[in-house]
Amino acid sequence: MGRKRLRVRRPRGLPEVLSAAVVALAVLFLAFQMAAAAVRALKDAWPFLLALVLLAGAIGAWQIARTMQRRRSDAERLATLRITLAEFDAMDDRQFEHALRDLLIRDGWPARRVGGSGDQAADVISDHTHRGRIVVQAKHTRVGGKVGSSVMYAVKGTAGPAHRADHAVVVTNGTFTRDAMAWGDRHGVHWVDRDRLRSWAEKGTALHELLALSARTRRARFRRAA
Template structure:
């Protein structure tokens, strides 16, 4: 039986069922849109990521991927002016992005491309060692789950948070990430070193 609460909301089994149904529908929408990503070529995926950046207000966005790109597939500027460098990894859905891929991108994103915000986007998942390395080096990882949200309207800037680091628990990314906003003034720059 439904009841009207003091704040005017309606509570009860039908409302809970409707909310659960909406969540399932949103999950299915993300899944359907990710199926189209799975069918894209590597270049198509890079173009798709560039289009998402433009949609979210990034400027100077260009797809620069190809032979000799040194890890940068999409570059641009965030709405706040910071330089964005993205590496796109469109692997088969069963193949995770490993620590070696993340380490190579870390070696070039800031040094070669001048990234203020280095991001790796994949249509799959990242291994635990890849997530741990990214957390230690302030790299943003957008996995399959986050990509689904990004495609369905969540702005890129919503993902530009650093995961909470606690020595007693592993660093998580994707849907298990604990967002901790980092003020722009405290974001690491190319010359900044993290304290020990």
């Protein structure tokens, strides 16, 4: 069966016409009352609305200025030092450690390479005035290589007791296993894989911005655990 079309029947006769007119006037009156109430509400609330508009504008301007400043800072860092993933892949272990040290120096961390036998899971160490001490474990791999959880365990175990670190980071030109990343996230061991390394070395994002490293060294995880 076909669907029945809904038809509006026109008023018939004077009584129905008058009734329809009364309903229409009532609807118009109600709409007018609602519009008047809305105008009164806006009139009473305009200082608050103006303040909201100004606040939103200020926040928007601040965000734009912050973005522009970040881009200028990234461009300045890239002008100082930029390393591509292809260049990292062509390095040996020692060159990789020196490159990470140089990137930290570029970002304002007075870093030094300490890697070698008996380094106790630290290849680069830096002491920052405001952000404390960072320990970096460098894991240079062949293209497509993965870093496992055992590296995270070693870094966690020595960052505080051996190095008095505020931040611990494992950096690779490869990738991490899923378990390694999850374990590092749970236990405060930061990780920089191939994608993050590109953001750091090629795009100019500072490491402390990339990893959101805290500047409150007195509350640092590894100093407390030491």
